[in-house]
Amino acid sequence: MIFLLVGFLFPLNSYCARQINIYNRCPFPVWPGIAGPGNPAGGGFRLENEQNRKINVVDDWQGIIWGRTFCDNRMRCATGGCANREQCNGTLGRAPFTAAEFSLNEANDEDVYSVSLINGYNIPILIEPFGGRGCLRAGGCISDINEICPVLMRVRTQRRGVNNNVVGCRSPCDALRSDLECCTGNFATPDVCFRSHVAQTFKDACPTAFSYRFDDATSSFSCQTNAELVSILVPMNFSPTLFFCLSVFKVVQFQNVDREITILNQCSFTTWVGIQGPRNPANGGFKLEAGARQTIYVEPTWIGTIWPRTGCDDGMDCATGSCGPHEECNGASGSPPMTVAEFSFETDGFNDTYSVSMLNGFNIPVLIDPYGPLECARAGGCYSNPNDACPMELAIQRAGKTVGCKTGCLVYNNNRECCRGVFANEVACSKTIAGQIFKAACPTAIAHELDDSNAMTCNGASYVVQFC
Known part of the structure; x- marks a missing residue:
């Protein structure tokens, strides 16, 4: 694997371009939404099944990427829609949606990244890092939250000609609006706000994703941007690929199956x-x-x-x-x-x-x-x-x-x-x-x-x- 080389004996700076590759492994179209400095790709575009597209961001980019699903010709989406436009242009999506969050080139030359279910869930997202050292995947699910979503939190398709299936699951905070679920009011600190029973359901399905506000310990990942100078002192830069729907992992036995x-x-x-x-x-x-x-x-x-x-x-x-x-x-x-x-x-x-x-x-x-x-x-x-x-x-x-x-x-x-x-x-x-x-x-x-x-x-x- 050849990594992206971004410097040669020179320090990285905020003017260096970084790339994030967004890949749609879902069996249906997805419209990525993007929010962050520089408004990459105008904030969104359409990706067919098995299509991918790279976006360029600045080296110290802080932003989020999410998937919009089941959008009609007027860009009215079942999940994640942003003001009925293909290009979100800075507008955040409407919950529920799974979000990939990035904070690149923070202190100590670290990139911080995570997959968050704080805004709910619509499709699984996996962040696959390439480059850097000690970099781990973030996100990925072992079961589909839409299949186990509590009744009061379900979002269904409402488009004509589309089955009335569950296509999203609202977050416990969004659905229940309680201080306990939202970690607000008397529960606004990590010593008193713990993962609720409903949030635990999210965590069990997607063990390395954020399931509630104070879930950092098991869900926030960091990667050294130039952790080690390799070969001819070329810093190896973290360059992630974002997969939609790659990671609903149902572990099966393969006896007698190709x-x-x-x-x-x-x-x-x-x-x-x-x-x-x-x-x-x-x-x-x-x-x-x-x-x-x-x-x-x-x-x-x-x-x-x-x-x-x-x-x-x-x-x-x-x-x-x-x-x-x-x-x-x-x-x-x-x-x-x-x-x-x-x-x-x-x-x-x-x-x-x-x-x-x-x-x-x-x-x-x-x-x-x-x-x-x-x-x-x-x-x-x-x-x-x-x-x-x-x-x-x-x-x-x-x-x-x-x-x-x-x-x-x-x-x-x-x-x-x-x-x-x-x-x-x-x-x-x-x-x-x-x-x-x-x-x-x-x-x-x-x-x-x-x-x-x-x-x-x-x-x-x-x-x-x-x-x-």
Whole structure:
């Protein structure tokens, strides 16, 4: 994964632009509403299912983003509407709506962000941070609050031709108007205002979202804007993606049900996916244009690999990862160097194991992102590009540019670089050329033969394999 680089040996300031990517995973259109300095995108726009759009904000932006749903041609919305306009232009939405809140570049170079249910709930929102260090997801739900919303708090569609379904749930404060629920009056301090029974229902459904006024401890997240200078002292900037409807997570058992892996090409160039494993998913490969995605389905106990091929010509002669003269690999392995996503589903009858491996070298960053259970960690991703630090004798070059980096073991085939003999221990293995270059750039990928600390486990998830 290539992060947004916003500075080079210079401090960040309020004039630097930041990007927030808003992605609609709902099976219906959503109109994002935006309120904050600079009035980004005029305060709103329409997003169809599976569409995304990036907005630019200033480096110290403080604002909110929410979803408006079931809007008619006159922009009268069932939830979140802002004065019957597509562009809110500073007008806040009408409750109920789920809100993503940002306060960027606060004291100590920290970005603070959260998902809030203080204004009620309409659709799940997940904030997915990219960049920075120690950055965690915010929001996400394990059940749909609309399905469990108390009767007095329900909001239903009222448009002609639309089923009278529950599409929103008012907040306890908005619905009940009591000091106890609103943390006002005699309950205006955190020592006397606690999460009520109704607010607890919200918290149980969306455990990392704000459920009431004083819910900071478990729901407000911070991320170091330039927490650590990596590689050539380039600050890594937090650049979040906002997902609508990605995160109503119903954890299910996958016995006898095909598993889903979505492959997303975030590179600025075309890649060709290589796949190897039982049942030969997608015949082992396909072309993926920049920004495109494709989902494959594999058997419940699948053990296989996915890798990117780059720089391929019309005859499928690729600079990296080539599996032969065809777009479909049909069981053939790729030719190093290549970064590899590895999966082993339900090996113990329950848990999945997954990792990003550089034992075959590196061509482009690969990230495995599980979605479903909140505790499942990403694997892979890079803070800098190993190709930039690759020694010439290990480099694959095209037009004077390094496009891949082999391991020392592949090139020299000696005990030191292959972690054999007296070098068959983790300390010695970590000092190989690959162990140092790859690990520094991609700390959660497997960089050498004895580097098994970055094999992740998860149960009940689907996966996104992201290139770049």
